[in-house]
Amino acid sequence: MSSTIKRGVSLYSYQNETFQGKMSLEDCLRTSAELGAHGIEVIGEQTFWGWPECGAMQEDIDNWHRLIAKYNCVPVCHDFMLDYKRYKGREMPFAEQVASVKNDIDFGARLGVKFIRALVSIDPAVLVAAADYAQEKGIKILIEVHAPLHFDHPWIIRHAEAFEKSGSDALGFLPDMGMFLFKFPPVWKEKFLRIGVPKAIADYVEKAYEDRVLSEYVILNVQEMGGTGPAVAMAETLRHNAAFEPKRMLDYMPRIHNIHGKFYQMDEDYVEPSIPYDQIVKVLKQGGYQGYICSEYEGNRWIEDAQEPDSVEQVRRQQVMLARLLGESVEPSLNTTVAA
């Protein structure tokens, strides 16, 4: 049976190509739409030059709406940043942070999205202070729950409590599936081997991750194995990543409105070797989730030193996987290749 969960793409996924001017906004939307991933998420200041310090040009906004219509896409989410460290040596004052969030709410409204993504380090009081304004504009502010944080972390619980106390429906969560990292990603291991980690140490860290050994023990053991520099850095990735449980999302389903379909690599057999998407989709279905899962390809930075990432092929494979898990009858495929 087909699911009510919808597929989308965060244009973050195509960053290697868009950075170099190899894919235009039109290429990104056409590619996503051909794959049946009609939901489009953007990082405003990646896709729209000038935003926020110089503002975005109206012709760029008009072009966005033209392309959204042309490819039958849906604007889903604008990921905003809130640079509270804009001033050297002092944090941006509270009122200015709230004003900055309101500015991004306005920008989200111009793009036609229903959600804007807040980074997890933002003070919950800032979001609460902007909630009524978001409500007026028909927008929800979603805090991104991203590793090393997770739904049982006190910082996330503090956000949840602040949201409940506010009584506002305009505040919620956007979980990043990278927090459910069940295995050490092969592309990470390969990168650490390339930069000089001895194979015995790399094998140990990978195995220790699978055995769920506490990061601090792994770091110490690697040092005792003679590991330095990159070897210790490899062990330290365990401080920032863990195999949290997808089912922990269930307590928060009423406030979960968008999902980052994080992945580090999609193999030819349509499997993400480190993130358990079968379990994730099962939990989302169980929780009655009806929003988008937006592909977020982040393997690019792990392989770019050795090969040019093929973001489109990676996204295609993940969309095939998602369509299968969601019970869709038609396999996503691409008709148009992007000119290199």
Added chain:
Amino acid sequence: MMDNKMIVEGSLQREEGGFSFLGRLPYYRGLGLSMIEDIIVSVDGAAIPREAIRFCVRDQTYTLDEMETVYDNRWNFGEKARIVALNGGLPAGNHAITFAVRMRVSYLPFVPTTKDTKQLAMAA
């Protein structure tokens, strides 16, 4: 990220009192100029003093000290800025250019520096 794409190939050229090349911010978004903590350039192993570096984007030129309080301009995603080094000039031929950027990113619990080195040719 984007480390090996920071320096734009074939972009080395002469400037009055020095040379320049095109550089991109190694990041998945742009950044307001006040958050560029430092730009470090060396040529053939010799460091260029911070005060001899200029950052030029869309016909605006800044010293690195000036950039620290620029709140109305950005280094956009993938945008090629002209990085000028006032070192007195470079002879024709190949030169090893190293370009590093240190940026203050609000959500990171550290201040990352990202570096690229490329061989660029100065035309005769």
